[in-house]
Amino acid sequence: MRIGVVPNRVRRRALEFTSRLVAESRRRGWEVSVDGQNGVDLSPVMALDMVIATGGDGTMLRAVSLALALDRPVLGFNLGTLGFLAAADPTHLTQTLDLLEQGRYRLVPRMTVLAELNGLTDVGVNDVVVEKIDSQRLIELEVEVDAEPMLSYRADGVVISTPTGSTAYSFSAGGPLLDNRVEALVMTPVAPHSLFARALVISPESVIRFRVARDRGVQLSVDGRNTASLGMGEEVVVRRGPRPVMFVAFEQIAFSTIVIERFGL
Numbered sequence: 001m002r003i004g005v006v007p008n009r010v011r012r013r014a015l016e017f018t019s020r021l022v023a024e025s026r027r028r029g030w031e032v033s034v035d036g037q038n039g040v041d042l043s044p045v046m047a048l049d050m051v052i053a054t055g056g057d058g059t060m061l062r063a064v065s066l067a068l069a070l071d072r073p074v075l076g077f078n079l080g081t082l083g084f085l086a087a088a089d090p091t092h093l094t095q096t097l098d099l100l101e102q103g104r105y106r107l108v109p110r111m112t113v114l115a116e117l118n119g120l121t122d123v124g125v126n127d128v129v130v131e132k133i134d135s136q137r138l139i140e141l142e143v144e145v146d147a148e149p150m151l152s153y154r155a156d157g158v159v160i161s162t163p164t165g166s167t168a169y170s171f172s173a174g175g176p177l178l179d180n181r182v183e184a185l186v187m188t189p190v191a192p193h194s195l196f197a198r199a200l201v202i203s204p205e206s207v208i209r210f211r212v213a214r215d216r217g218v219q220l221s222v223d224g225r226n227t228a229s230l231g232m233g234e235e236v237v238v239r240r241g242p243r244p245v246m247f248v249a250f251e252q253i254a255f256s257t258i259v260i261e262r263f264g265l
Contacts, residue, residue, distance in 0.1 A: 049072065061085070075088055110180060115227065123241045152194070155191055155192035157191075185206065211233065
């Protein structure tokens with residue numbers, strides 16, 4: 001097996017675990033490349049069978065970006081805080097690698113989201129965020145859904161999330177948690193100064209268009225990556241991504257159980 005490992009390069013615990021993962025994988029005869037180690041930078045042109053993240057959800061998002069580009073599955077060992085994306089238990093390293101070696105795992109598709117601006121596109125598994133640049137000034141966005149004018153937001157920003165991303169920024173802004181088996185887009189305003197301030201759950205086939213309606217700086221980001229800036233009158237189109245990203249899973253865990261464990265309910 002050929003694996004690419006994306007580690008958290010800051011946390012000591014994650015780096016120590018990465019060393020153990022690499023040693024155990026190579027003992028099994030696997031080919032292992034570690035991003036940022038020995039001058040190696042993992043890229044979408046590498047021949048890999050799987051991408052493995054060792055860290056928290058931020059590290060997992062970097063690994064997902066690579067997995068999407070390679071069209072390969074991704075597995076995360078949770079060495080972060082909440083760990084909604086990275087599901088494997090680092091204390092079960094040997095057992096997990098055994099299951100991978102034996103093919104005793106399944107692939108779970110996670111819906112993606114795409115943002116398009118001026119012919120440029122970016123794809124993520126969590127969310128697309130259109131938000132203000134100046135911390136002291138609200139932005140105004142006119143929103144169309146499926147080519148029909150819908151509403152106008154005066155707010156700090158708007159988050160369009162997938163079910164996976166519903167546990168992240170969208171949730172912090174007051175949006176609902178969605179089971180990953182539910183395919184939908186969630187549009188959640190951030191600190192809105194509008195009479196209508198509720199999150200909306202929208203068909204996964206819908207196309208959402210945002211137009212900057214006030215001359216104030218607007219930033220577009222996808223999965224936390226700053227993608228572009230928008231000016232007055234410019235538009236960004238958000239829709240379902242062209243294909244899902246495949247997450248490696250070993251057992252079926254109820255969504256309610258995940259929520260209870262991660263939030264300590």
